[in-house]
Amino acid sequence: MAIFPSVTVFRKILLLSAVSVSTLWGIPACAQDEMAPVMPRLHAALDFIPAYKLKPVQLVDHTNADDIFSLLVVEFAIQDEKFELAAQAAFDFAKEKNDVPMARKAMQLYLASSSSQKAADAARLWYKLDPDNEEAAATALALAASNGETEGLVNALRLRLKQAKNKERAIYQTASIVARMNDKRMALDVYEKAVEALVDDESTTFMLLADLAYQAKELDKAWHSSLKALELDAASDAAAERVLQYGRESHKKEAMELVGNFIRANTTARRLRLLYISEMVNDREFDAAIHELKEMEKNFPEDFDLLYMEAQVYYQARQLTQAKKLLKQFLDVQTQRREALSDAETDAQGQSADARIMLAQIYEEEQNYRAAISQLEKIDDPSAQLQIQMQIAVLHGKNGNEAKATALLKSLQPEEEDDAVRIRLTQALIYRNAGKADQAIRYLRQADNDMPRNALIKYELAMMYEQQGSFEEMETLLREVIALKPSSPEAYNALGYVFADRNMHLDEAQLLLDRAVALAPDNPFILDSMGWLQFRLGNLELALEYLENAFELSEQADIAAHLGEVLWVKGEKNRARDIFIKGRELEKQNKTLEDAIKRLGISLRDKK
Numbered sequence: 001m002a003i004f005p006s007v008t009v010f011r012k013i014l015l016l017s018a019v020s021v022s023t024l025w026g027i028p029a030c031a032q033d034e035m036a037p038v039m040p041r042l043h044a045a046l047d048f049i050p051a052y053k054l055k056p057v058q059l060v061d062h063t064n065a066d067d068i069f070s071l072l073v074v075e076f077a078i079q080d081e082k083f084e085l086a087a088q089a090a091f092d093f094a095k096e097k098n099d100v101p102m103a104r105k106a107m108q109l110y111l112a113s114s115s116s117q118k119a120a121d122a123a124r125l126w127y128k129l130d131p132d133n134e135e136a137a138a139t140a141l142a143l144a145a146s147n148g149e150t151e152g153l154v155n156a157l158r159l160r161l162k163q164a165k166n167k168e169r170a171i172y173q174t175a176s177i178v179a180r181m182n183d184k185r186m187a188l189d190v191y192e193k194a195v196e197a198l199v200d201d202e203s204t205t206f207m208l209l210a211d212l213a214y215q216a217k218e219l220d221k222a223w224h225s226s227l228k229a230l231e232l233d234a235a236s237d238a239a240a241e242r243v244l245q246y247g248r249e250s251h252k253k254e255a256m257e258l259v260g261n262f263i264r265a266n267t268t269a270r271r272l273r274l275l276y277i278s279e280m281v282n283d284r285e286f287d288a289a290i291h292e293l294k295e296m297e298k299n300f301p302e303d304f305d306l307l308y309m310e311a312q313v314y315y316q317a318r319q320l321t322q323a324k325k326l327l328k329q330f331l332d333v334q335t336q337r338r339e340a341l342s343d344a345e346t347d348a349q350g351q352s353a354d355a356r357i358m359l360a361q362i363y364e365e366e367q368n369y370r371a372a373i374s375q376l377e378k379i380d381d382p383s384a385q386l387q388i389q390m391q392i393a394v395l396h397g398k399n400g401n402e403a404k405a406t407a408l409l410k411s412l413q414p415e416e417e418d419d420a421v422r423i424r425l426t427q428a429l430i431y432r433n434a435g436k437a438d439q440a441i442r443y444l445r446q447a448d449n450d451m452p453r454n455a456l457i458k459y460e461l462a463m464m465y466e467q468q469g470s471f472e473e474m475e476t477l478l479r480e481v482i483a484l485k486p487s488s489p490e491a492y493n494a495l496g497y498v499f500a501d502r503n504m505h506l507d508e509a510q511l512l513l514d515r516a517v518a519l520a521p522d523n524p525f526i527l528d529s530m531g532w533l534q535f536r537l538g539n540l541e542l543a544l545e546y547l548e549n550a551f552e553l554s555e556q557a558d559i560a561a562h563l564g565e566v567l568w569v570k571g572e573k574n575r576a577r578d579i580f581i582k583g584r585e586l587e588k589q590n591k592t593l594e595d596a597i598k599r600l601g602i603s604l605r606d607k608k
Contacts, residue, residue: 203233
């Protein structure tokens with residue numbers, strides 16, 4: 001099912017691109033994010049000061065009465081948060097008096113009032129009044145670029161590159177300036193013309209070219225530019241990272257081989273090596289990933305975080321005994337750190353909490369709820385106590401002690417409305433886990449009455465109605481969620497998927513899912529919904545494209561069910577069987593998957 005997973009209060013254990021657990025506390029109304037590539041960010045050349053942080057205007061002895069009046073207009077307008085008025089007064093004063101600080105202030109105030117074109121005019125005045133000021137020059141160019149003013153931009157950037165004493169810094173500034181352009185293909189074109197024949201021997205030039213090409217969706221250029229960057233600087237970790245980043249989609253084997261060779265020649269490239277290991281985990285090459293981590297431990301014997309990362313890989317590989325062993329070793333190290341130094345001096349308290357949460361997750365999966373509770377009760381990080389207590393309540397409920405779970409939740413004292421909502425949703429989850437769906441619905445209906453404008457409660461109640469087959473009630477609530485949160489994709493996706501799954505209101509389902517995709521184009525659950533809708537509409541090729549993309553982003557049994565069915569109907573029966581088998585490996589007894597296999601009359605014992 002492509003509807004977002006039902007609300008949970010447990011911190012999910014995910015392996016991110018640096019092989020570090022992402023612990024997502026709270027109650028998300030949407031699906032957990034899967035591993036996302038680390039996108040190298042362009043260095044920002046500018047750091048604008050928010051208007052509310054601007055220092056008051058300083059008067060000097062020779063300021064005359066008219067000037068004092070003008071400056072006070074600026075100051076009073078800032079105090080009243082009338083930034084447009086303050087900006088115009090500052091701009092007029094700077095233009096009349098050739099005042100450099102006021103020109104800069106005018107630019108900042110225009111930015112605070114979201115007047116980007118006027119901010120660009122003020123920046124040009126600032127640069128005109130202070131032509132030797134590098135910040136003024138960079139700001140004027142950046143704002144011109146952000147407004148799409150490309151005329152003369154290439155020549156101005158080339159002049160700056162020619163005159164720059166620090167070439168690498170100038171290259172970064174050039175990339176930062178063009179990156180502000182809304183048209184990313186135009187930004188790429190401007191950058192290429194600006195650097196052409198000036199800095200072709202700099203690895204940085206091609207690294208940033210790769211970044212801009214990737215943003216412009218010129219993936220082949222991004223790949224070849226990253227290769228050129230590494231060729232120019234064979235010892236550059238940053239260049240090697242880009243080879244891995246931009247080769248992962250269409251040149252995976254070559255990228256992994258190149259980066260593997262780089263790592264063997266540069267054994268201290270810690271971040272790159274973790275990204276390399278991350279790719280192995282993505283490909284489920286767990287033995288190779290663990291081998292790399294052990295090799296890293298030889299180079300970084302005091303880096304105890306590697307113990308934790310190794311535990312995560314074992315967890316991903318479902319080798320839970322080894323994962324628990326490493327987590328306990330890691331906890332021993334953190335205990336020693338806490339005994340030696342105060343919590344204010346180290347991150348040992350947070351590290352211990354992370355390890356205990358992961359241990360609790362493992363014990364919960366093993367249905368050893370007492371052991372899971374014991375781990376959570378040892379967490380003393382004050383910032384996490386509310387979430388910890390809610391999860392302990394969930395575990396008490398799973399352990400058959402619903403009364404204790406409810407009492408614990410009632411004892412909690414939420415300081416914010418969001419916390420009160422989390423507690424309500426946790427109680428509903430406990431009822432649902434106990435098989436008391438009707439009681440969970442009654443409880444959520446009361447919560448909805450108490451907090452009628454809370455979209456999370458409405459969404460969870462809608463999902464409960466969907467599970468009960470009460471589609472009219474579900475539809476009403478989801479439309480209310482859309483009205484409350486029109487920029488949030490979850491309700492659009494849920495309603496669109498239900499219409500598609502029930503093969504009804506397909507035109508409206510298309511509108512709903514178009515909106516969901518526009519809001520979250522890389523969300524695998526939304527792509528799955530859209531793929532399933534296209535299948536219902538008879539657009540098999542388009543359905544396959546969406547579903548393959550969704551499964552590549554997140555290997556989920558529900559998505560495998562839809563992808564497998566589309567492949568089967570298209571006549572690609574061997575591929576369909578492979579996907580169904582994969583789905584069973586991911587999740588045993590998934591209802592959507594098993595229903596599809598049964599409906600299609602497929603035997604997975606032998607491929608034919």
